[in-house]
Amino acid sequence: MGGGPTGRAALKRAALARLPDPPTNVHYLTADVTTDPLPDTLAGAGFDATARTLVVFEAVAQYLPADGVEPTFAWAGALPRGSRLVFTYLPGTVWRERPRASRRYGWLSAYEPAEVPALLARHGLTLREDVGAEAYPARYPQLHGRRLTLREIERVVLAEVAG
Ligand SMILES: C[S@@+](CC[C@H](N)C(=O)[O-])C[C@H]1O[C@@H](n2cnc3c(N)ncnc32)[C@H](O)[C@@H]1O
Numbered sequence: 001m002g003g004g005p006t007g008r009a010a011l012k013r014a015a016l017a018r019l020p021d022p023p024t025n026v027h028y029l030t031a032d033v034t035t036d037p038l039p040d041t042l043a044g045a046g047f048d049a050t051a052r053t054l055v056v057f058e059a060v061a062q063y064l065p066a067d068g069v070e071p072t073f074a075w076a077g078a079l080p081r082g083s084r085l086v087f088t089y090l091p092g093t094v095w096r097e098r099p100r101a102s103r104r105y106g107w108l109s110a111y112e113p114a115e116v117p118a119l120l121a122r123h124g125l126t127l128r129e130d131v132g133a134e135a136y137p138a139r140y141p142q143l144h145g146r147r148l149t150l151r152e153i154e155r156v157v158l159a160e161v162a163g
Helices: 008-017 038-043 066-077 092-097 099-105 113-121
Strands: 054-057 084-089 125-131 155-161
Touching (some): 038 066, 054 066, 066 113, 066 155, 092 099, 113 125, 113 155
Antiparallel strands (some): 084 155, 125 155
């Protein structure tokens, strides 16, 4: 995770600490995913690169320049077969039509949905699905009574290392 001024990492740590039986297998790492090699960062924390892995990259891609996203996709695509990557992105139309929001929130990149399969394929990843806000609640389970939603400006992708 990035450090960041929002203090999200601190909020997450506090939430986990409040659990009656906090997990002991959660590791917090600080990395700039555009420049710090993820394999090295994770290996240093004991990550087993031979294990099938689920990578969640939620609401991060749009804050990176397009070439800054590539190292994460490359790392995910090199994971063992059957590993999965879930990530959200801004569609190009949203980025172009909302210049004020782009400046305000610091959005730096977007993708056309039609280009996502080829983008993933370049990194050994196969698109399994790419859904918007309407399809999201039905497609993704609503766990523990929470109503999980996707903002209407985002799409969520599930991709897999097909090997
Ligand atoms: C809108 S928040 C999404 C938060 C995330 N879904 C979570 O649950 O913490 C955007 C996140 O992108 C992270 N981020 C932005 N640029 C980054 C970078 N170069 N390397 C690593 N993380 C970065 C920020 O630290 C922030 O936590």
